[in-house]
Structure formats: structure tokens, C-alpha cells
Amino acid sequence: MPFYRIHGMAIHIKGSKKLPKPCIAQIGISSLHAEATYCMDMSAYLCDGPGAAGRTCDKPLCEAHATQIGKNKHLCPDCRAKHAPRGQGSLFTSLVKS
Template structure:
């Protein structure tokens, strides 16, 4: 039966045994991996490293990155990548909205 080292919000730790799923992917962490890294790695796939709440970086609502990919995301954002990509977004127009003026 696997055991987990749960990191509490007050800074304490607890040991919990049972099959709660994968352990956090950080080598020094024994907590439950309740999140998966959502960083895109190509071919419509994501990293999927299991992450505990302490190692999961929330890049957006319900989007979490592992520590390594969080670093890449922060560098991309700091270099203006988000703004640059958003400037290339083309607004969606449905066929109905383009035919309304006809």
C-alpha cells in the first residue's frame, strides 16, 4: 500500500496511506499528484506530470504547469510572447453573422 507525505496549508505534514493515485512528479515530494501538467508538448499532447498542489503552477483557471514548464511559461510571458500571439488572433465570425447584412 503506497503512503503519501501530505503538505498541509499551515506548513505541517501528514502521512496518509492508501491508493490515492500517483505521487507528485517532483523527486523530493511524496504528496498526492492531484493535478497533471497541462503544458503542450506537441501533437495535441501535454506533459501530464502528476503534481501536488504545492508544485502545480496555475497559469490560468484549471491550467497547471510543472516547475520546469512554469519557468518556460514565465520566460515566454516576460519576453512579450502572450501579447505577440494575441495580436495575431482573428475574431470568429459565424456564417449567420456574415449573412445578416445580406
């Protein structure tokens, strides 16, 4: 019986059927000294990014944190960041002094 966070309020849903897992996308600012905060909304998708041993990532995602990349294929924020094109990553390097 999982806990969810919907519109900022924590709720607990009981049910006889299998309920979806809460979204595990990190939200807010995390640092070494602060504990990570997770979305915890009801999940509607699983991440289809590459995972360990040739499987998919399968992190539960809500509609707000799932990025659709194809028909019934979604990526979590971590997998999306790993596979994002680095097109203009060095655009402003001339302005930054090392």
C-alpha cells in the first residue's frame, strides 16, 4: 500500500488490486548534505531506457516526468540526460575563464 504525493499533499491509498508504484523522479535541489526529494505522484509509465544486463531501466514515472520518445516508449529524467545530444555544450566556452 504505497504513499503518493498529489498536489503537494501526501496520501495513502488502500486497494485490493495492485496499485501503481509512486514516481521516483527527483525534484527540488539536492546536495551532499540534503536528502533527495522524490515526486511520489502516481506512476503511469515505466522508463524504457537501457538498464543493467540488457534490460530496461523500468523506473516508475508520472505523466509530468516521462519524456515520450516513441509509441509507448518513455524515458526518465536520468536516462534522458544520459542520451541527450550535446549540440551546443561548448557554445560559451570562450566567455568562461578556467
